[in-house]
Amino acid sequence: MKSCLVVDDSRVIRKVARKILEELEFEVVEAADGSEALEQCKSSMPDGILLDWNMPVMDGLEFLKAMRALDNGAHPKVVFCTTENDLEHIQEAIQSGADEYIMKPFDSEIVESKFHQVGLL
Amino acid sequence: MNVADFEMLSTLVKERSGLVLTQEKSYLLETRLMPVARRHGLKGLEELCQTIKQKNDKVLIEDVTEAMTTNESLFFRDQKPFDQFQNVVLPQLLVARAATRRIRIWSAACSSGQEPFSLCMLLKEMQAKMAGWKVEIVATDISPEMLNKAKAGLYTQFEVQRGLPIQLLVKYFKQTGDKWQLDAGLRSMVTFREFNLLDHPRILGNFDLVFCRNVLIYFDQPTKAHVLKGISDVLSKDGVLYLGGAETVLGVTDMFKPVVGQRGMYQHADGVPAIKTD
Missing domain, CATH: 3.40.50.150 (Vaccinia Virus protein VP39)
Known part of the structure; x- marks a missing residue:
């Protein structure tokens, strides 16, 4: 069973994402901001990360850069999932090591299609 | 929708596009044809069927066929x-x-x-x-x-x-x-x-x-x-x-x-x- 870390400061989004991912047979772990997520990754690196951008303490982009610098940091497929939907943000995310990008609002079909594209499904 | 109206619509769509409307697909009729009915100033599907039968309105028939044959499409479908x-x-x-x-x-x-x-x-x-x-x-x-x-x-x-x-x-x-x-x-x-x-x-x-x-x-x-x-x-x-x-x-x-x-x-x-x- 593959694992996926859901990083979002909204409990509602985390719950929705968890439901979708569990239906796709992922083992889901949650984090409410980038620094919590980084701690998670240090103790156990997930296979996939669904990542919000704007969060308190440490935002998604900062987390991504820090996570990719970790020992096993190249392993997870990272899919951004954010309301930032302009070309500049998308390009910055890709350059910083994101594998895919979801513009909110999203649904299960979009998550499934993006996870297919990065090879998690 | 009554059986006669359904038959009339499915025959019409079949003749014009080849598409077969089965009874299981009848739920599609309402969601797809209500906007057509509204555009033509008709109250509902019953009035829409009546108008087709009585006036043989070409534009309306064209719109109905089009609405029923439109399909969802995605990029790189099936990859x-x-x-x-x-x-x-x-x-x-x-x-x-x-x-x-x-x-x-x-x-x-x-x-x-x-x-x-x-x-x-x-x-x-x-x-x-x-x-x-x-x-x-x-x-x-x-x-x-x-x-x-x-x-x-x-x-x-x-x-x-x-x-x-x-x-x-x-x-x-x-x-x-x-x-x-x-x-x-x-x-x-x-x-x-x-x-x-x-x-x-x-x-x-x-x-x-x-x-x-x-x-x-x-x-x-x-x-x-x-x-x-x-x-x-x-x-x-x-x-x-x-x-x-x-x-x-x-x-x-x-x-x-x-x-x-x-x-x-x-x-x-x-x-x-x-x-x-x-």
Whole structure:
């Protein structure tokens, strides 16, 4: 069973994402901001990360850069999932090591299609 | 909706497009035809049926057919056919057509254009190998409304997230307001034409590749055979026909046979295979 870390400061989004991912047979772990997520990754690196951008303490982009610098940091497929939907943000995310990008609002079909594209499904 | 009205609508749609409306699909009637009724100033489906019966309103009938035949479409739908196109079909066509350097592709029932545009993006990604080649993509649909949408190459945020890798979005689309528009250069690679699959495709010319995916499922057996006959007439002897994942030629026609080892791909039963499988 593959694992996926859901990083979002909204409990509602985390719950929705968890439901979708569990239906796709992922083992889901949650984090409410980038620094919590980084701690998670240090103790156990997930296979996939669904990542919000704007969060308190440490935002998604900062987390991504820090996570990719970790020992096993190249392993997870990272899919951004954010309301930032302009070309500049998308390009910055890709350059910083994101594998895919979801513009909110999203649904299960979009998550499934993006996870297919990065090879998690 | 009463049985007589349902029968009347399904006969009308079948005659004009070949689409078979089964009872299980009757739920579609309401969601798809209510907007049509409203546009024509009619109160509901009952009044819509009555108007068709009494006035034989051509525009209304056209709108009903169009609303019932419109299908959801996504970029790189099913992925596999596009991988096959890139890795198997195109490399071999580049050898088989080396003399003419010309390839013609038909995307039948292209809806809002995602299929032909997915092919354009693949071709563009392979442009180093394609120098000096002329690839013509003809995309057809029965619905003028869908064709207009396709020609504009303008998609919602939801649509560009269905099947389209983010790198390709960034590379080939521009953001205009809350929509995304495909690059004009790529759009110009496709010729869009209104075409009813019940008509003979000879007016479109001959093709090396035909994509006719997830269309036949809506037709009954004789209509399927009729459409496949038309395709067989315009497909080159070593050409390839793509059908949808849930579709087959088995028991429908003996003019085509599956390409061994390549799911969804078909060739002339008596033809020379351009696609070698080993």
